[in-house]
Amino acid sequence: MIMAKRVSKSNSNKFFVDKFTHPQNIAVMKTRAEPLHIDIVIGHPDEILDDNQYFGAIFQYPGTFGDIRDFSNHISSLHRNNAIAIMSADPLALTILKDPGSMDADIAVGSTQRFGVPVGFGGPHAAYIATKDLYKRNLPGRIVGVSIDSRGNKALRLALQTREQHIRREKATSNVCTAQALLAVMASMYAVFHGPDGLKAIAQRIHRKTVRLAIGLEELGYKIEPNNFFDTITIDVGNAQTVILKSGINEGINFRKIDENKIGITLDERTRPEIIESVWKAFGLDKKTQILHLIIEFLTD
Incomplete structure (x- = not known):
């Protein structure tokens, strides 16, 4: 957000936030914006189309409730009005989805937590920015690049850093005081170990699990949102929410309460078939009589 303000040619002091952005991200932006007198406007992404009152906007990809949207038109609209487009994107999802660069986003940011780093009750986790x-x-x-040392061996070096980072000046783009170096190394090595093909295979496997979970819940009579998703779905459970949340706890599963009628579920590569069965049970599955074909499919995958 601050970088967008710095490079934008717009004179506006308003920043648009996609309402489908993760709530923790919105909270951080609100806190950061207040002392800088930046006006945060939260709304549906379509509200940004042909609107010239913002210096920048951020879109969540995929959205916090699981929806996948192509923001190309939204970004084009921002550029017509001299505004900067930011996408907060899941790096694992990007292995199988259209990437921010293909949509002409100016900045891409996100968390690398899901690259082999435990959730850790919310942190710490390393972020990425491009x-x-x-x-x-x-x-x-700072940007770290690949170079060659005095013996001709491959080496890493600080390729780009602003002079102001080493002194206390108000013009500094950042004063680097700390870093999540260990978490960044863990995430990097996870990516290196699996490689591009391996990461893509993991993403595809997660998506297949989520599709099967959604099909099972639909067969149990629930409405699933959105139509296009990667690893996250939202289920409309009506007045059964309290019972389902309690059943989830009994099964050892912490469902996300979205509002009074909806529950959110996200899967990852560690989600085993028996966990999917536990989710179905929490939603009322009678294993002996319902959707056995999905259970068998899981066990043979």
């Missing part, structure tokens, strides 16, 4: 070449000198932090 931007167009045009804005690289406005990046906070």
Whole structure:
């Protein structure tokens, strides 16, 4: 957000936040915006179309409730009005989805937690940030590049960092005081170990599990949202929410309470068939009489 404000040619002081952004991200942006007198406007992504009152906008990809949208038109609209487009994207989902660069986003950010790092009750986790070449000198932090040492061996070096980072000046793009280096190394090595094909296979496997979970819940009579999803679905459970949440706890599962009628579920590569069965049970599955074909399919996958 601050980087977008710095590089945007717009004179606006308003920043648009996709209402489907993760709530913890919205909370951080609100806190950061207040002392800088930036006006945060939260709304549906379509509200940004042909609107010239913002210096920038951020879109969640996939959305916090699981929806997958193509933001190309929204980003084009922002650019027509000299605004900066940011996408907060799941790096694992990007192995099988259209990437932010293909939508012409100016900045991409996100968490690398799901690359082999435990949830850890909310942190700490390493983040990532990427931007167009045009804005690289406005990046906070430092860019590490690959070089060669005096013996001709491959080595890493600080390839780009602003001078102001080493002194206390108000013009510094960032004053680096701490870093999640260990978490960044863990996530990086997870990606290196699996490689591009391995990461894509993991993402595809997670998606298949989520599709099967959704099919089972639909056969139990529940409405599943959205139509297009990666690893997260939202279930409309009506007035059965309290019972289902309690059943989930009994099965050792912590469902996400979205509102008074909806529950959210996200899967990952560690989700085993028996966990899917436990979810179905929490939603009322009678294993002996219902959707046995899905259970058998899981066990043979």
